[in-house]
Structures are given as structure tokens and as C-alpha cells.
Amino acid sequence: MSMLQVSGASKRFGGVIANEKISLEVPEGKIIGLIGPNGSGKTTLFNSIVGYHPLDDGSIRFEGQEISHLRVPEIARLGMLRTFQQTRIYGKMTCVQNMQISKPNRNEGLMSMFDRFPKEDLARIDHLLEFVGLYSKRNLLAGDLSFGQQKLPEFAMALMNEPKLLLLDEPTAGINPTLINGLIDRLKRANEEMGITLLVIEHNMRVIMNLAEHIYCLAHGEMLAEGKPEEIQNDQRVIDAYLGAH
Amino acid sequence: MRNTILLVLGTIIAFAVPFMFPAYQNQFAMLWLMILFALTWDLMGGQMGYNSFGNVVFFGVGMYITAVIQRDLYFDIEEYAHVAGRIDALTPDQYLTGIFLGMGVSGIVTVLVAIILGAGILGLRGHYFAICTLGLTIAAGEIASGIDYIGAGSGIVTPVFPTELMAKGMFFYFVFMVLAVGTFLTNKWMLAGRFGLAVNAIRDDEDKAEAMGIRTKRYKTMAWATSAFFLSMAGGAAGNLFGFIDPINVAFAGATFGVWMVLMAILGGKGTIWGPVIGAAIFHITQELFWTYLFGWQRVALGAMIVGIVVFFPQGIMGFLRQHWPHLFGHKVDEQTTVEQGATKESEA
Numbered sequence: 402m403s404m405l406q407v408s409g410a411s412k413r414f415g416g417v418i419a420n421e422k423i424s425l426e427v428p429e430g431k432i433i434g435l436i437g438p439n440g441s442g443k444t445t446l447f448n449s450i451v452g453y454h455p456l457d458d459g460s461i462r463f464e465g466q467e468i469s470h471l472r473v474p475e476i477a478r479l480g481m482l483r484t485f486q487q488t489r490i491y492g493k494m495t496c497v498q499n500m501q502i503s504k505p506n507r508n509e510g511l512m513s514m515f516d517r518f519p520k521e522d523l524a525r526i527d528h529l530l531e532f533v534g535l536y537s538k539r540n541l542l543a544g545d546l547s548f549g550q551q552k553l554p555e556f557a558m559a560l561m562n563e564p565k566l567l568l569l570d571e572p573t574a575g576i577n578p579t580l581i582n583g584l585i586d587r588l589k590r591a592n593e594e595m596g597i598t599l600l601v602i603e604h605n606m607r608v609i610m611n612l613a614e615h616i617y618c619l620a621h622g623e624m625l626a627e628g629k630p631e632e633i634q635n636d637q638r639v640i641d642a643y644l645g646a647h
Numbered sequence: 648m649r650n651t652i653l654l655v656l657g658t659i660i661a662f663a664v665p666f667m668f669p670a671y672q673n674q675f676a677m678l679w680l681m682i683l684f685a686l687t688w689d690l691m692g693g694q695m696g697y698n699s700f701g702n703v704v705f706f707g708v709g710m711y712i713t714a715v716i717q718r719d720l721y722f723d724i725e726e727y728a729h730v731a732g733r734i735d736a737l738t739p740d741q742y743l744t745g746i747f748l749g750m751g752v753s754g755i756v757t758v759l760v761a762i763i764l765g766a767g768i769l770g771l772r773g774h775y776f777a778i779c780t781l782g783l784t785i786a787a788g789e790i791a792s793g794i795d796y797i798g799a800g801s802g803i804v805t806p807v808f809p810t811e812l813m814a815k816g817m818f819f820y821f822v823f824m825v826l827a828v829g830t831f832l833t834n835k836w837m838l839a840g841r842f843g844l845a846v847n848a849i850r851d852d853e854d855k856a857e858a859m860g861i862r863t864k865r866y867k868t869m870a871w872a873t874s875a876f877f878l879s880m881a882g883g884a885a886g887n888l889f890g891f892i893d894p895i896n897v898a899f900a901g902a903t904f905g906v907w908m909v910l911m912a913i914l915g916g917k918g919t920i921w922g923p924v925i926g927a928a929i930f931h932i933t934q935e936l937f938w939t940y941l942f943g944w945q946r947v948a949l950g951a952m953i954v955g956i957v958v959f960f961p962q963g964i965m966g967f968l969r970q971h972w973p974h975l976f977g978h979k980v981d982e983q984t985t986v987e988q989g990a991t992k993e994s995e996a
């Protein structure tokens with residue numbers, strides 16, 4: 402059984418049909434891609450999955466449990482995390498502090514609100530910040546990093562939280578081409594070495610073809626096609642959708 | 648070492664002040680109250696980014712609860728009406744029992760009030776929260792003005808201080824000192840751990856905090872209830888210091904205390920440990936000077952000062968320091984780019 406199972410998910414905003422009967426599956430341990438032209442409903446689907454807004458129709462199961470009625474923090478604590486298309490970090494806190502507060506908070510009691518930060522945390526934080534290439538800037542305010550750089554602490558924070566499944570909304574947007582290769586490599590290592598399953602929204606075809614084993618393509622809120630990267634690349638409907646010939 | 652010396656020095660000064668300046672005991676007692684105002688506000692508004700204009704409600708509630716307990720403990724209402732609103736027959740023992748019992752009960756009750764109110768309004772964000780809390784203050788004043796049991800619009804007179812105990816100013820100086828220092832230490836202790844980073848995260852981006860699984864509601868309620876606890880006990884003592892409780896001008900005084908607590912925290916530097924203390928000291932001393940040297944114009948001068956603070960010191964004193972000398976706060980780039988290099992450097996140092 403798949404780790405994440407979306408079936409028949411629909412979401413409308415007034416007259417706009419953002420998602421119409423979307424179904425997809427993310428098996429444990431895999432990297433799955435989600436592509437589609439601007440406005441095709443990718444971010445909306447992410448929002449529905451993580452409980453940001455209620456579904457109009459359909460069901461979402463995470464590790465077999467129905468989660469479509471749960472709220473964002475509850476779902477996050479189950480081990481499914483998302484990053485934002487418009488990067489979000491805690492700007493007035495240092496990178497290290499951003500990491501410290503991103504520790505998993507699954508089983509914390511009332512008094513753990515006042516926990517101190519143990520030494521082991523710092524070691525792990527240093528390690529993860531080095532992993533994303535931010536070690537030398539770890540004591541800067543995260544908000545003082547450039548917009549492109551802010552993607553790095555956001556990714557590191559997600560790893561710090563030890564999710565089972567990580568939903569990444571355009572992780573390479575705004576990052577220059579030379580650094581993109583490094584990022585692809587890190588995503589793969591997060592998947593292989595840390596055992597994190599990934600669902601990745603991506604516009605950059607080269608990136609997603611490199612990364613994902615299976616790709617879903619949305620257009621106009623509907624599932625247009627799915628398949629292996631080569632199949633998707635050669636699918637006439639996908640090519641048309643991207644060229645706007647509809 | 649330097650810190651220990653400063654601590655000892657500070658303690659000596661704090662204890663010596665009421666003896667050195669007996670004529671200014673009340674003003675110094677008020678200074679501690681102002682520090683407490685700024686600190687409790689900053690926990691919500693500065694550290695967590697929830698700009699509350701409703702914190703003064705807890706102050707007022709504590710004031711009323713304490714006064715009522717002091718009254719009802721030793722008088723029944725009939726008799727109270729008989730002594731024409733003045734309670735001056737209390738022995739030192741009765742006075743102390745009444746005021747401290749009252750403050751204790753206030754603390755507990757307002758924590759519950761904060762939890763219940765919080766469940767309703769801590770879900771509001773930004774301006775909506777600010778405006779809602781402002782409404783809360785106004786409503787509280789109006790409601791108190793309508794309840795006969797607590798003197799309605801004409802308020803309550805608190806018991807006369809038994810001067811055979813000690814000078815009134817001396818007593819309240821130490822009461823407010825203990826409360827303010829207690830607030831400071833509590834803030835410092837809470838903010839030093841996970842709580843501190845969690846409320847800062849809520850301030851910087853609450854959606855992100857939720858997306859990361861932080862139990863935001865729990866942290867918000869904790870901050871609000873802690874503010875309430877100290878404010879209400881301070882309110883209980885303040886009612887006795889002032890000698891008279893008016894629902895709108897003293898207890899739920901949104902236009903004075905309610906605004907001042909915000910300004911003092913901003914002036915010193917929102918979201919810092921020492922900022923509110925510094926801000927409160929500067930604000931209170933300046934205000935006292937206005938009162939002495941600009942009498943008749945003191946309100947105008949105060950208004951001008953408020954505008955000045957908001958326009959020229961939006962970041963406050965601590966914020967200004969941090970902006971201009973970030974390395975003093977540890978915000979600097981390292982030469983080491985890997986953990987290994989960093990470890991080598993540390994072992995050399």
C-alpha cells in the first residue's frame with residue numbers, strides 16, 4: 402500500500418475549478434514528480450494534502466489513515482511536511498535557531514514547552530547546515546540571506562523535522578543553474594540516505610526528469626497524464642499543454 | 648564575573664533606593680510597575696508579535712478581585728455602606744491577609760480568564776487581534792461600570808494602609824519590586840528554551856510554524872496566561888497603592904496604561920529581554936519630569952514623545968543597536984564552511 406494515496410480530490414474557489422477528481426499515489430521510499438503549466442492546480446493540491454484548506458470532495462490517506470479532516474500542524478506531526486513555493490523561514494531568527502525550533506514535536510507534553518536545547522541537537526544542526534551548504538552563514542539572521550539562499554535553510558529545516566514524506570513546491574525556483582545540480586544531488590541523498598519519500602512540484606523539465614521515477618502531469622485542474630519520465634516527455638498531450646496548444 | 652558584580656550592585660541599589668529617597672517611594676514603586684507593564688506586554692507583542700491592547704484588562708480584573716476580597720473578608724456589604732465607603736479599621740494582619748490573598752486569587756482567576764478568552768481570540772491574526780483586544784478593554788470598563796456589587800461607575804475605595812506597619816510607599820515599593828523582578832526572571836527563563844524560539848517563530852511566520860507541526864495554540868495561550876498572571880497581581884497591589892478604583896480611568900485604563908505598556912516596550916526594543924526594562928525606565932522618568940517641569944503641558948509633551956518614539960525609534964534602542972552593530976549580537980559569517988573546520992577552530996581557541 403502506498404504511503405500517500407489521494408483519490409478523487411476536488412477543490413473549487415468560487416467559480417474556479419482548481420482541482421477536479423485528482424488521484425495519485427506516492428509509494429514509500431520513492432521520488433515522485435508533479436508537473437503542469439502555471440495555474441494548473443499543483444500548489445492547490447499540496448494545500449489540500451497538508452490540510453491547509455478542506456477538500457470539496459475526495460479522500461486523502463497517509464499511511465492508511467484518512468487525514469482529510471485533520472489540520473495542518475496535526476498532519477505535520479504525523480510525518481508529512483511541505484515546503485512553500487514562496488519560501489518561508491523565520492526571518493528574524495538565526496539559521497541555527499530556525500533549525501532548533503524545527504525539531505520534531507510529535508510527542509511533546511506540556512512541560513516540553515520549556516525544554517532547553519541539548520548539545521546533540523547542535524551537532525545535528527551543524528551537520529545538516531553543512532549538508533545544504535550554509536554552515537558558514539549559520540549565525541546570520543535567516544531573513545538576511547538572499548531569496549535564492551533562503552531555499553537552503555527551508556530545506557534543512559524540513560530535514561531537521563525528520564519527516565517520512567516531504568512535499569517540495571518548486572525547490573529549484575530562483576536558484577542559478579550551476580547550483581541546481583548540487584540541489585538535485587542533495588534531494589537524492591535525502592531520499593536515499595535519510596529515507597525520506599519525496600513528492601516534488603517542478604517546472605524545470607531537466608530537473609524532474611533527472612529526479613523522479615514517476616511523474617504526474619496536471620492541466621486545468623485535471624490529471625492529464627502520468628508515467629515514467631520518458632513516457633511523460635514524449636506524451637503529445639503534455640507537450641501540447643506546455644506549449645499552450647489546447 | 649562582571650555579571651556577578653553587576654548583579655550584586657543592582658540588588659544593593661534596588662534595596663537602598665526607598666531608604667535614600669523616602670520622598671520618592673511612590674514614584675519608584677510606579678517605576679517597577681511600569682517595568683512589569685512593559686515586560687508582560689513584550690512577551691505577547693514583542694516576542695510573539697501579537698500586539699495586544701487588551702492586556703490592561705487583566706490588570707483591572709486583578710484590581711477588582713483583590714479589592715472585593717479585602718472588603719468582603721472583614722465586612723459585609725451592609726456594614727461597608729455604613730462606613731461610607733472607607734475601610735480604615737483594618738489591623739496590619741487583616742490588611743496583609745486581605746491583600747495577599749486577594750492578589751493570589753486574582754492571579755489564578757485571570758489565568759483561567761486568559762485561557763478562556765484566548766480560545767476565542769488568539770486565533771485572530773495581526774490587526775484583527777489588535778482591534779479585538781482594544782474592544783475587550785473598552786467593553787471591560789463599560790461592564791465594570793454597570794455592576795453595583797463592585798461600585799458601578801463610582802468605583803471602589805480600597806482599604807487605608809495601616810501605617811503602623813511601615814511607610815506605605817516603602818511597602819508598595821517592595822511589593823512591586825518583587826512582582827517586576829519575578830516577571831523579568833520568568834520571561835528570561837521561559838524565553839531561554841523552546842518556548843522562546845516557538846513564540847519568535849509565531850511572530851516571524853505563523854503559517855510556517857503550523858506547517859512545521861508546532862503546537863502554536865498552546866504556546867500562544869501560555870504567553871497570554873503568563874502576562875495575565877503577573878498583570879493581575881500587579882493590579883491587586885496597584886488598587887491599594889492608588890487607594891481608589893475607577894472602572895475606566897484606573898482599572899481598565901486603555902488610554903493610559905494600555906498604551907504606555909506598548910510604547911515602553913517599543914522604545915526599549917520589542918522582543919528583547921532588557922529592552923522593555925530600559926524603555927520603561929526612560930519613559931517613566933521622562934514622564935515624571937514633564938509632570939514636574941511642564942505642568943499644564945505635560946499631556947502635550949507626552950503626546951509629542953509618543954509620536955517621537957514611533958517615528959524615530961520604531962525598532963527601539965535595542966533594535967537600533969542590533970541593526971548597527973550586528974556582530975555584537977553574534978550575527979556574523981564564519982570563515983569555516985564545514986563542521987570539521989569549525990571544530991578545529993574551536994579546539995584551537
Ligand SMILES: Nc1ncnc2c1ncn2[C@@H]1O[C@H](COP(=O)(O)OP(=O)(O)OP(=O)(O)O)[C@@H](O)[C@H]1O
Nearest residue numbers: 414417419437438439440441442443444445446486
Ligand atoms: N486561495 C485561492 N482563492 C482563489 N483562487 C485560488 C486560490 N488558490 C489558487 N487559486 C486558483 O486556483 C488555480 C490553481 O492555482 P495553483 O496555485 O494551484 O496553481 P499552480 O499549478 O501551483 O501554478 P504555479 O505553477 O504558477 O505555481 C489558479 O487559477 C488560481 O488562481
Ligand SMILES: [Mg+2]
Nearest residue numbers: 443444445486
Ligand atoms: Mg504553485
